[in-house]
Amino acid sequence: MEYIVSRNYKISTDVFESNVFFNIWAKKMWPYDDAKIGDTIYWYDRMTNKINYQCKIVKLKKFKYSSKNELLDGLVKFFGHLQAPDYLKKKASKGYCLCYKIGKAVKVDFYRPAGIFLPQLGWLKVDDEIKSTWLNRNQFKIADEKSLNRIGNRDVVRKTKEKCDYRCQFPNCGIRVKTKNGYYAEAAHIVPVRDSGTTKAENLIVLCPNHHKEFDLGELEITQYDKKYVCGVLNGKKFKINLKK
Numbered sequence: 001m002e003y004i005v006s007r008n009y010k011i012s013t014d015v016f017e018s019n020v021f022f023n024i025w026a027k028k029m030w031p032y033d034d035a036k037i038g039d040t041i042y043w044y045d046r047m048t049n050k051i052n053y054q055c056k057i058v059k060l061k062k063f064k065y066s067s068k069n070e071l072l073d074g075l076v077k078f079f080g081h082l083q084a085p086d087y088l089k090k091k092a093s094k095g096y097c098l099c100y101k102i103g104k105a106v107k108v109d110f111y112r113p114a115g116i117f118l119p120q121l122g123w124l125k126v127d128d129e130i131k132s133t134w135l136n137r138n139q140f141k142i143a144d145e146k147s148l149n150r151i152g153n154r155d156v157v158r159k160t161k162e163k164c165d166y167r168c169q170f171p172n173c174g175i176r177v178k179t180k181n182g183y184y185a186e187a188a189h190i191v192p193v194r195d196s197g198t199t200k201a202e203n204l205i206v207l208c209p210n211h212h213k214e215f216d217l218g219e220l221e222i223t224q225y226d227k228k229y230v231c232g233v234l235n236g237k238k239f240k241i242n243l244k245k
Helices: 029-033 069-081 087-088 128-133 141-151 154-161 210-216
Strands: 002-007 020-025 039-047 050-065 095-102 106-111 124-126 175-178 182-184 184-190 204-208 220-225 229-234 235-244
Touching: 002 220, 020 069, 020 184, 029 095, 039 182, 050 069, 069 128, 087 204, 087 220, 184 210
Parallel strands: 002 039
Antiparallel strands: 002 124, 020 095, 039 050, 050 095, 050 106, 175 182, 184 204, 220 229, 229 235
């Protein structure tokens, strides 16, 4: 089994120095029964909106506790010391604990596509959709090739992206995705090709992968479109994009 795990702190190489982690729940949550030695964990960093590490569970302990002392004893037996005491103060006096040790963490770069969200629990099971859209090492290449094939003019697309410094033009975004080959962004049609949209620079906007997916798959209404601005409503929210920037 494979899981995507989210944490509310910055995930970096320092986090993996101890290679040991745990979860505590007042009720038995599904990872307690499902997690096994050998399972793969992908670590999602909310700050960067991407999975940046991949590893396997190499040691595992699950136990039910009926008092704080019982919980502390179980953690000390697994870790050899008391882990995250401030975090433990907030936990219920009885519940379920899942402790695990991971193997060597491998650095990866999987940016979260639009439409996929992690549950509040912080654990997400990997299914076929997630494998094809998120855990796909060619996700940028595939997306860009589709855009280029649809647009049909690579030079116009490249110049449009360069003009925006590969930054998303959607208001309050400005994200540009850094890859080993430079920065990545996507070009989207304002008037879609299916509606006779052309491949001229004035009909293109530069978007990050998330906003491009929203434009293609979300509820979009263009209310104003001229040489200076494109305005509209996307999934119930109004927007105004300055085409001259």
